[in-house]
Amino acid sequence: MPRLAPSFLLLLSAAFAVSAQQDECSTQVHVSSEADLSPVMACSAFSGSVIISGSNINSVAWPALKSLAGSIKISSNSHLTTLSLNGLQASTGTITLFNNTLLSVISMSNLESLGGLEIITAPDLKQLSLPKIQALSSLKIEDTGLDNSGTLPWTSLSKVTDFGVSNNKFLKSIEMPSLTSISGRLVVAANGLMEGRGKGLSLLLPNLTSVSNCTLRHLTGLQILSLSEVSSSLSFDETNLEAIKAPQLKTIGQTLSIVSNNLLSNISFPDLTSIGGALLIANNTDLTDISGFGKLKDISGVLNMRGAFNNISLPSVSTVKGGMSILSSSKDFDCSSINHVKSAARGKTVCQAMVKSAKPTNANGTDLAGSLVESSATTVISDPEIIWAAVAVLSSVAYIF
Incomplete structure (x- = not known):
């Protein structure tokens, strides 16, 4: 029987060693x-x-x-x-x-x-x-x-599919100057609260241009000045923001929700032309003027607003595919200022000023507890979950195209 050369034996031994290491590495x-x-x-x-x-x-x-x-x-x-x-x-x-x-x-x-x-x-x-x-x-x-x-x-991060940061009670700011796109979900909530002593987190995304779905809660600062497209929904809930500004945002694929922001006094979406779902603005205590939607033409869901606002300006709205429900507790609000929006709605509509209750109502003006809306100058804060129930009610009576 021929003998194997020493060099071949070394190669064979090395091959077995490599194979064994490959197994261990997988x-x-x-x-x-x-x-x-x-x-x-x-x-x-x-x-x-x-x-x-x-x-x-x-x-x-x-x-x-x-x-x-x-x-x-x-x-x-x-x-x-x-x-x-x-x-x-x-x-x-x-x-x-x-x-x-x-x-x-x-x-x-x-x-x-x-x-x-x-x-x-x-x-x-x-x-x-x-x-x-x-x-x-x-x-x-x-x-x-x-x-x-x-x-x-955050400093060099430029691309992410899903980004979620929540319930980090000492975290007070996130700055991502290189981030340009989020193809999935962006969720930032319940940060910087420090067991009730903090007010939230500052979120700075100066170069973000697109995101699929965005949920932002408990914020003290926000920068989204380059954002131009949201392919799904966008919500700002329970923040301490005084202003929400998205100067380059043109389209929102589904719902825009701005709910329970107690310090909010300024909303500015000057280039926004279409919302693919509902527009919901409610329970924003200091928001008395809603006039930051100068180019908005199409709302594919319901239009639902609740609060103490004196003025609503939606000069370009020509289509509301769902119903419209507008309730203000202010004695200075005039429903006739949005008659053209009422005419554009394809579902049932309700608009009232000086309401005693700014609770969500169905399309007939009856609140979800079954009582009629009454006139008064009192502001009543409503639960966001109930508000969404009202959106569902209005959606159910919308025409489908």
Whole structure:
């Protein structure tokens, strides 16, 4: 039997070693101790899944990792304080961190792109370092201790599919000067409230031009001066904003909702021409003049306004495909100023001034509790959920084309 050359044996041994490492770099690893991580620590590219749960590990560092096509899930590790993935660069995988109560530092200093990053329930988290991040498919940060003292990822981020930041009670501002588009949802809510002592968060998106669906709540500042298109719905609810200005916004694919903003006195959408769903403006205590819709022509859903406003100016509206319900508690409001809007509505309409109750009503002027609207100069604040019920009622009587 012929003998194999030593060089061939070396090549064969190397091939087996490479094959074994490839298997380790695409496997599923369940980690309960630092030793369990050893098999994958040499992987520079990883396509498997690492699950670290319920361990006593204090720190996770994976310096060799440069590319992640799989997933890293770290949950319910009561001793974990630090996660370091500083070798990680462009990746399509996901990193999920859930209920790591002592986690205070997350560092991915060379990361440029990632499929998804979720950080949920990390009350001690102070530093989130992603200085080079440019693109994310999904970002969700909820219930953390983040404030503005650590390094936040917003500076170079230019593209994201879904962006959600909520219930981070110490976070007072988000600034993303490079962000130009969000192809999915933007949700920012319940940040900077500090257990009732804070007023919210300032959101600065100076170069954002398009977003699919946008829900903004509990804001103290807002900059969306470049926004030109919202393909789905846009809502501003329960903020401390004094003004909402979108000077370049031209179209909203579905509903525009502006509800329960107690300090709001100025709404400005000067280039907006069409709303593909309902226009809902209600329960904005200081809003006495609604005149920021000079070019608005088409409302494809209902038009529903409630409040203490003295004036409504919708000079260009020619189509309201749903019903119209306008109730003001002001004695100075004159329904005749919007007669042309009433004529444009294809559903049933109601308009009244000096109402005792600015509760939502159905299209016949009867409130949803069954009592008739009465005349008075009293302002009554209404529940947004009830308002939406009224929208549904009006929608049901709208003509369908």
